[in-house]
Amino acid sequence: MNLFTDIRALVLDALAALQAEDRLPEGLAFDNVAVEPPRDPAHGDMATNAAMVLAKPAKMKPRDIAEALAAKLTYDPRITSAEVAGPGFLNLRLAGDSWAGIVASVLTQGEAYGRSDMGQGQKVNVEYVSANPTGPLHVGHTRGAVFGDALASLLDYAGHEVTREYYINDGGAQVDVLARSVYLRYLEQFGREVTFENGTYPGEYLIDAGKALKDKVGDAYVDQPEEVWLAEVREFATDAMLELIRADLKLLGVEMDVFFSEKGLYGTGRIEEAIERLRSQGLIYRGVLEPPKGKTPEDWEPREQTLFKSTEHGDDVDRPIMKSDGAWTYFAPDIAYHYDKVERGFDQLIDVFGADHGGYVKRMKAAVSALSNNRVPLDIKLCQLVKLYKNGEPFKMSKRAGTFITLRDVVEQVGADVTRFVMLTRKNDAPLDFDFDKVMEQSKDNPVFYVQYAHARVCSALRRAAEAGIACDDATLGAADLSDMTHASELSVARKLAEWPRLVEIAARTHEPHRVAFYLYELASELHALYNRGNEETQLRFVQEGNPAVSQSKLALARAVAVVISAGLGILGVTPAEEMR
Incomplete structure (x- = not known):
């Protein structure tokens, strides 16, 4: 149920009725007509x-449309009042049984309440983490993994068919460096003194x-030249690091x-x-690029290169795909990887990158646009840096990783649930x-605690x-009589529950899961406010001594909150707490 x-739908029906009565012109587009929570709850329920959006195309004053619409809407028993505000906004108040219906829907549908078929089964590939397989995941990877x-x-x-994917960057020179590093640790096992350089x-x-x-x-590789062992150690080391990465991701619940x-x-x-796919579209050519920003003709040597005409698909400059020695640039395999995704039949691609990949967005979008003939959209989400603090100071942990703080360090300090929610x-x-x-304190200022509490x-x-x-x-x-759910604090909770299905669709459409965390905090705030008010107004308490029927009506609202919190935390990958310790 999405109220x-x-x-x-009721508003659109009323607008259509006004058209049938020649009070609105035909041919108006209703796509931008929205119904949403008012900025100030005192103004109404919706x-x-x-x-406002129809006035210009209808060549009418906004207030004239609003007043005619208000008169139509109040014929519906769900609408108790429709008030025109400002230049033509229309504030609606709903009958009490609408809110009772929300609570009953939550308890009947359980965690399916809020699920949407908006995605219509579209196949979406979400690529994230994709760290170089050269060591454990660090705190920056943690944010991208959670997001x-x-x-x-x-x-x-929200109704999509989703594939979670990790792109192993094991084709570049950094994996050779990993192999040499493992070889040095191998030599240490034989008592050799080694130096980490280059x-x-x-x-x-x-x-x-x-x-x-x-x-x-x-000892087969001891004192052997690199050509003897590099290829095999490279594969061995990559496999070892991938096992380490998989273990880190599992620790985080990914x-x-x-x-x-x-x-x-x-x-x-x-x-x-x-590349041939791009060439067939006339997008591959030999050419010379302008000097990069910050370079002058005196300190830059122009040379002919094989280029992808990415500017035809929204990029700022064309991009090299082959080096002068005939080797592929780093961009070429990325083009091929995304072509593979397109060929696998995905309807939508999402890449989650670190903040340092900002310059990569336009070229990758251009490539996917060209490879899919503009059929498959690519959304690239950049995750900004995470700064760690303890006792008010920047926090440094174990040096086991060498130069960075690991995902495992963070999770072992505070747990996966806290890590995920805070991210x-x-x-x-x-x-x-x-x-x-x-993140470990028990207060309203800690959103993890506040939602879990x-x-x-409710469980208590x-x-x-x-x-x-x-x-x-x-x-x-779910069958409880909720006719006495009339107190402002109770209705405020019910209104927030009604927002959940809408919130899911907005968050999914914008690719913004943080909206779920924000919503859960707001819902928890409404629940806590109701609970605390019950300390003074005993008729609001969830359990009414000696009155099972009234208790059930109060518990129905509270339990509905717990159901939605559990569903929202499930999306975030956080386990709901049954009790606080």
């Missing part, structure tokens, strides 16, 4: 912009890989459907096939401060009711 959709995983769950909840990775996480390599090959290897694109003709308390493109003290409070009330012999299963509560 906002129902009332919008508001519509219908008169991507929550977005995938949100899209699934960019090799000094992190202690490679010690186990060095031991494992010794167990596998013994499971991928697909791990796609960049290396598998080389020597298979797949890169050539993708979604800011929009993905806004910087995020992660304060270890604040709301769910736990249900346990008390059961101990008092009051039936409080969902079927019983």
Whole structure:
């Protein structure tokens, strides 16, 4: 049940009726007519912009449309009043049984309440994390992993068919550096003194890989030239790091459907096939680019290159795809990888990148646009940096990783649930401060605690009711008489519950899972306000001593809140708390 959709349908029917009466001209487009919560709850339960968006095409005054529409809407028993405000906004107040119907719908549908068929089964590929397989995931990867995983769950909840994918960047020179680093740790197992130079990775996480390599090959690679061992150690080290990454993701509750290897694109003709697709459209040519920004003709040498005409698909400049020595640029396999996604039949692609990939957005969108003949949209979401604090100071943890703080360090400090929720308390493109003290404190200022506490409070009330012999299963509560749900605090909770299906669709459409976290905090606030008011106004308490029927009506509203919180936390990958410790 989406009450906002129902009332919008009512508004559209009323507009159509005005057209039939020649009070509105025919041919008006109603696409931009919206019904939404008013900015100020005191103005009503819902508001519509219908008169404002139709005034110009109808060549009428907004207030004239609003007044005619208001008169039509009040004939419906769901609408108790329709008031014209300002230049032509229309504020609506709904009958009390509308809110009772919301509570009953939540308890009848359970966590299916709010699920949407908006996606219509469209196949969406969400690629996220995709860290180089050269070590454990760091705190920056953590944010991208949580964001991507929550977005995938949100899209699934909104009716899409979602594939979670990790692109293994194992085709570049950094994997050779990894192999050399593991080889140094391998030599240490034989008592050799080693020096980490030429960019090799000094992190202690490679010690186990060095031991494992010794167990596998013994001393076969000791004092051997690089050409003897590099290829095999490269594969061994990559596999070892992927196991480490998979373990880190599992610790965070992230499971991928697909791990796609960049290396598998080389020597298979797949890169050539993708480039040929672009060539067939006249988008590959030999040419010379202008000097990059900040360079002058004196310190830049122009040279002819093989280029992708990405400017024809919205990019700022054309992009090289082949080096002067005939080797592919780093962009070429990325083109081939996305061509593979297009060929797998996805209707929509989403890439979750780190903040340092901002310059990569337009070229990748241009490539997908060309490869799919503008059929498949690509949305690239950039996740900004995370700053860690403890005791008010920037926080440094274990040096086991060498130069960075790992995902595992963070999760082992505060747990996966806290980590995931906090990572979604800011929009993905806004910087995020992660304060270890604040995320563990029990206060309203800690959104993780506040939402979990709301769910736990409801669970506690249900346990008390059961101990008092009051039936409080969902079927019983769903059939409870809610006619006495008239207090402003109760109605405020019900109104917030009504927003959930609408919120899901907006968040899914905009690819913004943080909206779910914000909504859950607001819903928890309404629940806590109602609970606290019950300390003074005893008729609002969830459990009414000696009155099972009234208790059930109060518990029905509280239980509906818990159902929606549980569903929302499920999207975020957070386990709802049954009790607080």
